[in-house]
Amino acid sequence: MVRITRVHTGTGDDGTTGLVDGSRRSKGDIRLEAVGLCDEVNASFGMIRAATLDLNAQHDDGGPRSNVRRTGLVVLAALDRLQSEVFDLGAEVATPPGGLPEGMQVLGQEHADLLLEEMDEMLVELPPLTSFILPGGSHLLAAFHVARVTVRRLERTMVALREAETDGVRDLALVYVNRLSDWCFVMGRWCALRLGEDEVLWKPLGRRGPEDGIGGMLRLQRQHDDDVADV
Numbered sequence: 001m002v003r004i005t006r007v008h009t010g011t012g013d014d015g016t017t018g019l020v021d022g023s024r025r026s027k028g029d030i031r032l033e034a035v036g037l038c039d040e041v042n043a044s045f046g047m048i049r050a051a052t053l054d055l056n057a058q059h060d061d062g063g064p065r066s067n068v069r070r071t072g073l074v075v076l077a078a079l080d081r082l083q084s085e086v087f088d089l090g091a092e093v094a095t096p097p098g099g100l101p102e103g104m105q106v107l108g109q110e111h112a113d114l115l116l117e118e119m120d121e122m123l124v125e126l127p128p129l130t131s132f133i134l135p136g137g138s139h140l141l142a143a144f145h146v147a148r149v150t151v152r153r154l155e156r157t158m159v160a161l162r163e164a165e166t167d168g169v170r171d172l173a174l175v176y177v178n179r180l181s182d183w184c185f186v187m188g189r190w191c192a193l194r195l196g197e198d199e200v201l202w203k204p205l206g207r208r209g210p211e212d213g214i215g216g217m218l219r220l221q222r223q224h225d226d227d228v229a230d231v
Contacts, residue, residue, distance in 0.1 A: 023096060030161050031093065031168070037154040038090030041180075044147040045083050051140040052076055055195075071194040078118070078187070082180070085111060089173060093158070097167040107176050115179040122190040133185075136200035137192060144188030151181040 025032060052075045057068045085107060092106045100106070135145035155177045162169040192199050203212075 023099070030157065030164055031096070034154065034157045034161050034169075035090055035094045037150070037157055038086055038093060041147065041150050041154055042083055042086045042090075044143065044150045045079055045086065048140065048143045048147060049076065049079050049083075051138075051143045052079075055140065067194055067196070071191055075187070075191065085176075086180075089176070092173060093161075093169070097165060106170070107173065109172060112172065112176040112179055115176070115183045119179075119183055119186045122186050126186070126189055126193060132202040133189070134200040134202050138195070138197050140195075141188050141192055141197060141199065144184050144191065148181050148184035148188070151177060151184060155181060 052072050055068045055072055057065050057072070088105070088107055091104070092100070095101075095104075135149075136142055155174065158169045158174055158177060162174070189199065191197075
């Protein structure tokens with residue numbers, strides 16, 4: 001059982017922190033950067049959780065929006081697992097090569113494979129992409145995009161750590177993180193479909209011109225401030 005009675009110990013005041021094996025490193029060390037990014041990923045998942053709980057589960061007439069409830073149940077169930085898995089990953093990354101304590105469990109192939117299985121199930125419902133997706137949409141969709149890019153930053157940092165230290169990162173840990181970023185992208189699209197929300201699509205450069213600027217819109221608004229609120 002975990003029992004924490006103090007948060008501040010004073011040992012980190014000198015800019016160092018302890019790893020799982022008891023050794024200490026600078027907080028600027030690349031391994032600590034990876035540990036911190038695991039925490040950032042978990043925080044971004046917390047934002048997804050909050051956005052999911054904030055979804056309006058009722059129509060304007062008071063009737064239930066069953067699609068919202070069903071979608072929310074799936075997202076929250078996934079987060080219950082993933083937030084613990086990312087915490088486990090952070091503990092592994094906080095352990096230098098050869099320093100895993102006896103009995104400490106780490107993510108296995110089954111955890112990485114489950115991400116693939118879940119993506120395949122979601123893709124059954126999703127239409128093929130006909131454009132690149134830009135971050136945006138509702139708070140929930142935007143939160144998935146933030147999580148996606150944060151996981152990808154974690155992956156890049158873990159690759160750099162592997163290159164900096166022999167056996168610094170397990171190959172399977174990198175496989176898991178790579179798939180987790182893809183999972184965030186697919187789950188965000190799946191939520192948009194289930195909730196009937198529009199995704200923000202990239203418009204190719206050749207199809208963008210001066211007419212896409214906001215100058216004309218601002219002029220129209222000034223001309224019609226009194227009678228057309230949504231020009």
